[in-house]
Amino acid sequence: MAMNELLQYTIQGLAAGSFYALAALGLAVIFGVLGVVNFAHGACYMLGAVVAAVLQDTLGLGFWPALLVVPVLLFLFGVVIERLLVRWLVGLDPLYNFLLTFGLTLLLVDLVKRQYGVSGLPYERPEVLTGQIEVGGVGLPIYQLFVFGFSLLICALVWLLMTRTRVGMIVRAATERSDLARALGINVGRWVTPVFGFGIALAGIAGVLAAPFRAITADMGSNFIIILFAVVVIGGLGSIVGAVVAGFLVGLVEAFGQAYAPTYAQIMIFVLMAVVVLVRPAGLFGREEAAR
Amino acid sequence: MKRKAAVSAAVLSAGALLLSACGQGGPGSDGGAISDDKLVLAVLNDQSGVYKDLSGPNSVKAVEMAIADFEEKHGDDAVTSEIEVVSADHQNEPDVANTKAQELYDRELADVILDVPTSSAALAVANQAKTKQKLFINVGAATTELTGEQCNKYTFHWAYDTYMLANGTGAAVTKEGGKNWQIIYPDYAFGQDMENSFTAAVEAAGGTVGGTIPTPFPNDNFATFLTKAAAKNPDVIGTMQAGGDLVNLVKQFNEAGLADKGIELAVGLMFITDIHSLGVEQFAGTSFTDAWYWNMDEESRAWADRFLEETGTRPSFAHAANYSAATQYLEAVQRAGTDDADAVVGELEGLEVDDVFLRNGEIRAEDHRVIHDAYLARVKSPEDVTEDWDYEEIVTTIPAEEAFRPVEESGCSM
Numbered sequence: 001m002a003m004n005e006l007l008q009y010t011i012q013g014l015a016a017g018s019f020y021a022l023a024a025l026g027l028a029v030i031f032g033v034l035g036v037v038n039f040a041h042g043a044c045y046m047l048g049a050v051v052a053a054v055l056q057d058t059l060g061l062g063f064w065p066a067l068l069v070v071p072v073l074l075f076l077f078g079v080v081i082e083r084l085l086v087r088w089l090v091g092l093d094p095l096y097n098f099l100l101t102f103g104l105t106l107l108l109v110d111l112v113k114r115q116y117g118v119s120g121l122p123y124e125r126p127e128v129l130t131g132q133i134e135v136g137g138v139g140l141p142i143y144q145l146f147v148f149g150f151s152l153l154i155c156a157l158v159w160l161l162m163t164r165t166r167v168g169m170i171v172r173a174a175t176e177r178s179d180l181a182r183a184l185g186i187n188v189g190r191w192v193t194p195v196f197g198f199g200i201a202l203a204g205i206a207g208v209l210a211a212p213f214r215a216i217t218a219d220m221g222s223n224f225i226i227i228l229f230a231v232v233v234i235g236g237l238g239s240i241v242g243a244v245v246a247g248f249l250v251g252l253v254e255a256f257g258q259a260y261a262p263t264y265a266q267i268m269i270f271v272l273m274a275v276v277v278l279v280r281p282a283g284l285f286g287r288e289e290a291a292r
Numbered sequence: 293m294k295r296k297a298a299v300s301a302a303v304l305s306a307g308a309l310l311l312s313a314c315g316q317g318g319p320g321s322d323g324g325a326i327s328d329d330k331l332v333l334a335v336l337n338d339q340s341g342v343y344k345d346l347s348g349p350n351s352v353k354a355v356e357m358a359i360a361d362f363e364e365k366h367g368d369d370a371v372t373s374e375i376e377v378v379s380a381d382h383q384n385e386p387d388v389a390n391t392k393a394q395e396l397y398d399r400e401l402a403d404v405i406l407d408v409p410t411s412s413a414a415l416a417v418a419n420q421a422k423t424k425q426k427l428f429i430n431v432g433a434a435t436t437e438l439t440g441e442q443c444n445k446y447t448f449h450w451a452y453d454t455y456m457l458a459n460g461t462g463a464a465v466t467k468e469g470g471k472n473w474q475i476i477y478p479d480y481a482f483g484q485d486m487e488n489s490f491t492a493a494v495e496a497a498g499g500t501v502g503g504t505i506p507t508p509f510p511n512d513n514f515a516t517f518l519t520k521a522a523a524k525n526p527d528v529i530g531t532m533q534a535g536g537d538l539v540n541l542v543k544q545f546n547e548a549g550l551a552d553k554g555i556e557l558a559v560g561l562m563f564i565t566d567i568h569s570l571g572v573e574q575f576a577g578t579s580f581t582d583a584w585y586w587n588m589d590e591e592s593r594a595w596a597d598r599f600l601e602e603t604g605t606r607p608s609f610a611h612a613a614n615y616s617a618a619t620q621y622l623e624a625v626q627r628a629g630t631d632d633a634d635a636v637v638g639e640l641e642g643l644e645v646d647d648v649f650l651r652n653g654e655i656r657a658e659d660h661r662v663i664h665d666a667y668l669a670r671v672k673s674p675e676d677v678t679e680d681w682d683y684e685e686i687v688t689t690i691p692a693e694e695a696f697r698p699v700e701e702s703g704c705s706m
Contacts, residue, residue: 005520005523009516009519012513012516013516016513113344117569118341118342118344119345119535119568120570121569122570122571122574124571124573130547132549139548139549141515141549143547144515214539215536215540217536217539219342219510219536220512220536223512224512254516255513256516258507258516258517258520259516262505262506262507262508262517263479263506263508265508266508
């Protein structure tokens with residue numbers, strides 16, 4: 001019995017962690033290349049879910065096409081935001097970064113509330129993903145397994161993109177050592193806009209994945225962003241591997257925390273964060289320079 | 293304090309004078325007994341946050357409907373022709389509610405404040421009502437404190453409370469065979485209150501509560517809590533979550549296929565707007581206690597049709613209750629011939645009344661709890677839904693005197 005439950009908690013933790021990993025990956029890429037901490041990332045996750053629900057309601061767009069269409073739309077949204085607003089942040093005091101992206105969050109949340117109310121939107125999941133698989137006498141929800149598998153796939157693709165392609169190398173170089181990359185004649189600026197859009201699109205994928213599984217409301221990103229920052233700090237700000245590993249780790253801490261000490265489940269995430277910051281100020285996978 | 297007492301005494305005697313003048317002057321001098329020459333009904337609720345849809349701006353509409361009906365009914369005989377509605381947003385914060393209530397009573401000259409969801413905010417407004425000696429009719433909040441230890445002469449509680457919810461759902465589901473419960477509740481005042489009330493109701497009905505699980509609030513991941521509760525093989529999982537958290541929990545309850553394992557889901561507090569937002573198939577089969585349902589009979593339906601024309605949506609019980617509260621307030625003023633708070637309270641206390649919302653209603657004089665029939669509802673299966681918002685099947689009607697806390701248990705002394 002106890003083994004069964006351990007297996008269930010693990011899958012639940014990994015499913016919850018999938019949302020964190022995907023969104024934190026986007027946050028890490030954006031921070032790496034732009035040096036911008038995007039506080040509007042929770043709102044972008046919310047937009048992903050809301051856009052999926054609205055497209056399903058108005059155009060009858062199903063879950064599978066939404067997994068492609070919504071990230072593309074959010075990519076375009078990210079491009080517009082970067083061109084119009086975010087690019088002015090370069091070289092400014094980080095406080096402006098906070099003001100702009102947090103202000104953007106408030107704006108997006110209120111616009112969605114105004115348009116779609118506060119009770120949330122319904123979303124139908126595909127039939128294939130409902131129900132459960134029996135593994136050793138334990139029923140594991142298919143959707144949780146799918147969320148975990150799909151996000152692992154996306155993370156792997158992003159990793160391949162980053163390590164095996166020229167674009168990825170440039171982005172990575174810009175992430176790790178922006179100054180050095182520039183000195184070597186790489187035009188980092190060219191990649192800034194698409195990378196921002198890409199980061200937003202990743203939050204959008206997390207949002208679409210959340211749509212069948214969670215309440216789709218304007219506020220769904222508000223709590224999410226807080227945990228997300230704990231994830232990013234634990235993983236190391238700007239570290240791509242760190243974001244993914246910490247995302248799943250925090251998901252597991254959350255699930256096991258809820259199982260064995262429900263009242264302390266959320267606190268445990270921040271205790272973990274505090275310990276990591278004490279022992280390794282740059283995060284698990286961050287480099288010391290990045291912490292400064 | 294002395295000055296206030298002097299002022300209200302002066303107002304009272306002036307009111308009495310005017311009243312007698314009115315009696316002598318006959319129909320020609322109507323409006324004379326109304327302070328500031330107008331009646332002001334204030335709706336104080338959540339106009340922008342989580343409770344906006346279940347009450348919010350549409351409750352203001354409902355109160356406007358009540359005024360229109362009142363004016364149509366009484367025509368030239370109405371106690372005054374100057375009736376206004378004002379509204380304010382309390383953002384579910386007790387301190388904002390407190391300030392807004394003062395503003396409404398003092399500056400907007402409100403004669404009555406209506407609605408006020410969120411228990412802590414409602415208690416703050418009740419306190420203002422007591423100090424200012426003006427009426428407050430609560431619709432949206434759940435706490436039994438309003439008619440318990442913290443009751444006062446000027447505060448009425450119209451629609452529902454935690455006792456009624458627990459007693460309805462907890463007792464009824466247990467009697468139907470759901471003996472063994474697990475309760476999941478958000479770990480703050482409302483959730484703890486509900487958890488206590490449900491445990492008491494289930495045990496009183498012969499059931500057992502095998503375990504209670506507190507959860508963070510707000511929270512979007514309930515999978516683990518549900519697994520833990522289901523591992524104890526209960527007949528029923530009771531959830532005290534509300535709003536977005538409830539939607540999260542229900543989606544994950546379905547994901548885990550717990551209904552197929554013979555576990556019933558009972559919800560502590562749910563509004564029809566919750567079912568509408570999540571879709572009926574997710575909630576299908578869920579039991580909960582409702583204070584009123586728009587399609588429960590012809591009278592309700594007729595009113596709901598008018599509401600639909602006004603607002604484009606079907607009413608929740610909170611909308612109907614605000615209409616009812618405003619109507620009964622206006623009728624009380626009409627009978628008293630004045631808007632003097634003490635006179636109106638006198639008219640309301642002990643009143644037995646039926647209207648579109650209140651069935652077998654009685655405004656208890658002892659604690660100002662308005663008792664009325666309540667309903668154990670079950671969410672329909674998608675194939676039984678015949679039209680938009682047709683989501684509920686009324687399983688049992690809980691008679692007014694059984695639905696609410698007995699007056700001797702209230703602990704209220706005015």
